Amino acid sequence: MKFSDKIADYTGSRPFFTLEFFPPKTDQARGFENLQSRIARLSALQPLAVSVTWGAGGNTMERSLELAGLTQLEHRIDTIMHLTCTNMEKGTVDEALRAAKERGIESILALRGDPPRGEEHWIPTDPRFRHGVDLVSYIKTTPEFSHFCVGVPAYPDGHAGSEAGENQEIEYLKAKIDAGADFIVTQLFYDVEGFLRWQRKVRAKGIQVPIIPGIMPIQTYASFLRLTKLCGTKVPHSLMSDLVPIRHDDQLVKDYGVTLAIKMIKQLTDQGNVPGVHFCTLNLEKSVHRVTEGLGWAGKPSRPNRLIAETPAELLQTSERVIDPHRAADSATSGLVVAGLPQQEAGKGELNNASSWDDFPNGRFGDFKSPAFGDPNPWGASNISRDQALNDWGHPKTVNDLTDMFLRYLHSKLASTPFSPTPLSPESVMIFPHLERLTRKGWWTVGSQPAVNGAPSTDEVVGWGPKGGYVYQKCFVEFFVEKEDVEKIEKKVAEDGSGWVDYFAANLNGECRTNVPVDGRNAVTWGVFPGQEVAQSTIIERESFLAWKEEAFSFWAEWASYYPPDSDVRALLDNVREKRWLVSIIHHDFQKVDALWSFLFDGEKALVGRA
Template identity: 40%
Template structure:
């Protein structure tokens, strides 16, 4: 959706709380990119109206901006605005970036001139000014893109005449710009006066102030100097005495910027705040809390309408997607990548409309785990047996670590009712991979389980996926059979497979074309929605992925044990080797099992009961 449309929708009620957005810049390392995606994923829950991603011209960094825009729109479901500069930019590179943004579903561009050459020479690009870039975007894409431009409340460093700076902004409006995002500032009175001067100059675009949180005294002064912005004496008076204490500077800086933001909002010149996060989280969230925007920010009806148990993609090629296999519940990056080339998506019943295959694992084997080898060792250390691996998973369940090799996302409140059972299983050698508790008719507005339109009810079957020693499989199947015979129907359905097989080795599902909906919702005046399912083809595709994850983890440990650089001591080398061998044993000696409890009404946890008796 266009930013101007989102602004209008968010503020159609004059009493609505202020909206806000975040800016992120492209990191310099692959691990930095993955860490930033995780941070964006967390900050998604703050409900920003949009995010924007800066442009870095030249080399891979220029393509990285496009890659990140695709990921934030398609995988993370974040409304994204892409920065695009034109200084020293050949036309082909500009057009390629615009086309990639278009195909990703991005509808917002921040059109910028960019920094001039450092040697003082003239730009060699096809466009000299931002207005030229705006004109080109309009000529090539019409009104598809909502175009933002930069504003300078304290004047442009290359133009001392403030009247001319305003006239240049008016020219960008006349060429087709839709909104203004301003440079950072600290003099709130000057900003309010500048807004009035903009209106007097005929500039009618929405003005979005750029807000830079304060986290460190020296960085605060440095950024002000870089951007040629004035620092009021009141800021210095309150921050200088505590400049050596970063924690106190962050707290006092939060108060100062909260006062600035509140003055802006009270002035009625703005109703939206744009935060320059510097790819950090704490200072921005502190400021939002101080302004009471997190708790007061309510989702608009169209956002609630689009919410699912999984994050809705904004890519137009996936707009009809309304069901996914539960196996990728915590692996949305790989699921999107593996289905990226599908020409159609399941319509809610999965069967006949399913595309023919998931993408090959070969295409992303090198990053099957979204972390560098060093980060992998930092996160998960070196488990050498099932008990140590169980302890690692328990740490994840308790949110002491934020991810596992097969789970990119943090454990949520959803598991609280079954957490004691999950802990017990992992400490007893059953390695849990994915789970959900049963729920029966919870309101769709419930803060833990709710999704979809209001005034509805949602349901879940209990689901558990786990790695089990092959020696225990026969007893598990026997116990499942006994439960089903006692109940007179297949209360429990299960799939079993192993690393070497390309088919199910055990199951009690008689018709393997059947789909088992494990999450569904009932809403007024609508068909029943079934957004997550269990079925054979996708389970086998997921099985290959999981065992490849384990293989990659084992290889990282093996490489660490044989790495001569740094000369690791013998004890550490042997532990690395032992850990690698243990992870390999999960591939050779364990089966992957999932069980669905079809009785979502009875409160008993049948799945956990039978597993505890193995």
């Protein structure tokens, strides 16, 4: 059934809600199976519909269509399929719409997707689509597709990828409605008063279609920071004041997120006259259950919410650390986690309760079997702008220029790299001399963590999780190198690794080399906390490494696209992308803080000579 018709026919005693999911990052069936089970359990809450996201340029097309089809046909939940139109191969939009029709899907959320890369050099792959309004108009005026109900996004806090002001953005929104859009779903926000003011301006423009606010319950402090930055979300000062004291304790943050979502929804439905809300789930289920229970939308609560207002003493006793809390391996250029995938979030290990074995965002370092593994990248948002690329990274023309850029980042002379939108982390400073030495060699580091043997969970730099615990880390480092260096690494590991060293190496074309067994999994960060099982927050294994490899090489292509096609800069960056390998090396002796660096640097067979 069309979503617009479902809204019109809805006569429930409470506002409706919808749920948003993204296709699991890896191709492993396990993640897909686990997500299907999760959707089946959430369907018991009786959402009005679910939506399935679509990767930039159609890079999740097959998985998105499969997930949307299963949800529509097997779970019998009306499904809204997201569809982006820019940077799509010519004919892909038609193919996607036909595939949706075949699966019984009747509703589309039409998005532009990632902003055009290198605007003055950008040539649309499919010239029919430059903006979201083009997709709306095309669907509504093409007889083959005009039966679809079409929704469009809106951005109460402003569009992160646009320089247009609020009034102009509302004009763009009205153009989409005038082209035939049937409903609006907003990007996530946390400023309810700001939303209500924006909503009044939208209505004053004559836009009368249903507006459904997007709600993302806060899952972890780190994922909250990353996603609000990615989406350009305005964060009220009072919210940050509440979060900072509890930021190191994932469960307290999650509890706060539930409480905040309930408060927001009550205010929206009381003052905003909204017909329903849209939950951005991050493929997690516990928070949605708890929010709907707290609102009285899902029967009697199964357990009491740990409301912040009811636990002031607990808040007052939390650590006052100034760094991000739960880390899934901070990177040497911390954006290895930040840029592509949700940073510093834990996969909690598969426990008996299938509904909650990964209660927290899973990231690239989590468990690839989790439905939450990977990057939801809401609505094709991009966290690297062309202006940032040109201002920060200049116009490199040689390999030495690239080495210099990575060195300037390590020395805090640059605030970002294509792989790291944030400055060097305090954790990386602990191993700075080693990272500098590798980089001077031309081995460009994009991820690392130091060895840690039982640091308190409240440690200023490496601590995470509830207080009263201890955390552990194996040292690892990831970098881009030439093929001949990969061969040297393989030989060194085979001859001198003594079973202590594992590695992964992969190139753009899909070739992967490793000494890790096919089903081998390396837990490289774990914690022991009072009253809990051992928590393994960081896992490196083949599937997650290959998923990250795809992301990492896409950053080279994105960066290159900011420069003219015939320029020396683009030629250099394209060549690096085609020739270099991404390598990850792990040393398992976490009791020796210099074990990995001794392996790489010391002795007659040292891989890296002295600079």
